[in-house]
Amino acid sequence: MKLRLILGDQLSLTLSSLTDLDPQNDLLLMCEVRSEATYVKHHKKKIAFVFSAMRHFAEGLSGKGLNIRYVKYDDPNNTGSLFGEVARIIAQNAISEVVLTAPGEYRLQTEMAGWSAKLDLPVTIKDDNRFLCTPTEFADWAEGRKQLRxxxxxxxxxxxxxxxxxxxxxxxxxxxxxxxxRKPPKSGLEIPDTYHAQPDDITQEVIALVEAHFPDHFGDLLPFHFAVTRDQALEALDEFIAKRLNLFGDYQDAMIQNEPWMYHSHIGFYLNCGLLTPLECVERAEAAFHKGTAPLNAVEGFIRQILGWREYVRGIYWLKMPDYKSTNFLEATRPLPDFYWTAETQMNCMRQCITETKQNAYAHHIQRLMVLGNFALIAGLDPDEVNNWYLLVYADAYEWVELPNVTGMVLFADGGQLASKPYAASGAYINKMSNYCGSCKYKPTVKNGPTACPFNYLYWDFIGRNDGKLRGNPRMGFMYKSLDRMSDEKRQAVQDDTRRFFTAIDTDEKV
Known part of the structure; x- marks a missing residue:
């Protein structure tokens, strides 16, 4: 009898570890374990989503007559770790081999590579066949290239x-x-709501479990409306293509207060846990273009996020780990401010994006990059703390996708291995691409002083602070020419405002 372990982000019937399944003899194992739920203190809604999707997937496997052992989080015999549960099942059954699909995170891959010796059994780790480019193929593509664009x-x-x-x-x-x-938002946009699934008994049970066992974790548990089955995930995909794809391209960078979902698809939840596969999402979007229901700029932009960016960041992750996790090119060390957890800040853009993250375990990519990430970059926040925050607050975040996005794209902590320049911006960008600034204490048109948008002076402090690291970047030339033309009085004002701002944070003053 073979034991086939299915992880919580591997909810696909086409999983490589199931391709040669012997339905009559093999035993499937799925388990909710403390080590995975708490290695960072994941958002409550994220834990509820993953556990509910796991339970629904296991129910579907059982309905097919497969022999599945499912260990719930509150099972009194639960050892709390994946290895512990595998060892427990082996002790109770005549297992000849453990088979699993490669995990998506380096820490688990490293751990599982030692399982065979610990268990004194063969442990077969198969390639994850749910991606469109294998790590080996990506490494072959990267070989000999000076820049991996x-x-x-x-x-x-x-x-x-x-x-x-x-x-x-x-x-x-x-x-x-x-x-x-890159169109800015305009008045009168009618933005369809995101997909809403009605929580069933399984989901309700999981919600109660999360409330009981993870009360000190970040985020709002309710309302809960994520898809938790493959059928629901397909409905969410189809709803996006029918209702939002046509304007996704135009407004994918736009931000509107109290509109967290905009025209985005919100299927990262379902792609990254296996309920959807990348090629089916790409092909359905392409079909919409051929039918004339969505324009080319929208369809290409959506496809680029999946076929291009998603596959690319995974390739970078496996190519560069484990060293990639500890890179800190800009030597940033400032602790993450408390307002990333509380949303208690007078910077309205930050307050909106953090509040929506807390409510939804979601923010769209421009909120993540050009508001929350932009602040982390120009404020010089510690990459480890920023990475942990992004990993735990978003329901679509797993390290293979989160780490390259944050270390490379958000923080430029890899020194340009992923992005060609730091994505730093002043308040003018946020003012252009959102309506946040009209409800803010600070003014994006004011450059210095107590009413100035902090992004304005922090931007120039960032440019000056990192002169030795960034001046040679060809895409930063214009910024350094502007810095060189800046008067001594202006430079001093930037330094004074920056010092005042950070002193306020350090003394728990609301900024």
Whole structure:
């Protein structure tokens, strides 16, 4: 009898560890364990989502007549770790081999590589077949390249999978329509709500469990409306394509107060736990373009996020780990401010994005990058603390996708291995792409003084503080020319405002 372990982010019937399943003899194992729920203090809604999706998936496997052992979190015999549960099952059954699909996080891969010796049994770890590019293929693509830019990888993926291609090149004559996807918000937009699933008895039981066992974890548990089955996830995907994809391209960078979902798909939850597969999402979006229900800039932009960016950051993760986790190119050391947890700040953009993160275990990519991440970058926040925050607060966050996005894209902590320049911006960008600034104490048009937007002076402090690290970056030349033209009086004002701002944070004053 083989024991086949299914992890909480591997909820796919096509999983590689199940391809040669012997339904009559093999034993499947799924377990909710403390070590995975608490290695960072995950958002309550994230834990509820994963546990509920796991239980529904296990119920589906049982309904197919498969022999599955499911260990709930509050089972009195639960050892609290994946290895402990595997060892417990082996002690109770005549297991000849353990089979599993490769985990998505390096820490688990390292741990599982030692299981065979500990268990005195063969442990077969199969490649994860739910991605469109294997780590080996990515490493082959990266070999010999001076710069690993996503755009060139994305083009190769488009060719490989024949997505949005004509005989002579990319559909429409361009590979990338990002320049058409940056419209600021305008009044009168009718934004459809995100997908809502009604919690069933299984989900209600999980919600009660999370409330009882994780009361001190970040975030709001209710209301809960995530999809927790494959059928529901497909409904969420279809609803996005029917109702929001047509305007996704135009407004994917826009932010509107009290509109957390905008025109985004919100399927990262379901892709990253296995309820959806990347190619089916890409192909359904491409079909919408061919039917004429969504424009090319929207469809290409959506496909680029999945076929390009998602596969690319996973490739970077496995190529660069474990050293990637400890990179800190800009030598940033400032602790994460308390307002990342409480949302108690007078910076309205930060308050909105943190509040919505707390409520929904979600924020869209511009909120994550250009508000929350932008502040972390220009304030010089410690990469370890920022990475832990992003990993635990978002329900779609697993280290393989979170770490490259934060270390590379948000913080430039890898020194440019992923991004060609730091994504630092002043308050003018936030003012352009959102309506947050109109309800803020601070003014984006004021550069210095107590009413100035903190992003304005922190931006220039960041540029000056990192002169030795960034001046040589060809994409930073304009900024350093502007800094060089800055008067001594202006430079002193930037330093004074920055010092005042950080002193206020350090003394628990509301900023």
């Amino acid at each position: 996503m755009e060139y990888f994305y083009r190769e993926m488009r060719r490989k999978h024949s997505i949005l291609m004509d005989q002579d090149g990319p559909r429409g004559g361009q590979w990338n329509y990002d320049s058409e996807n």
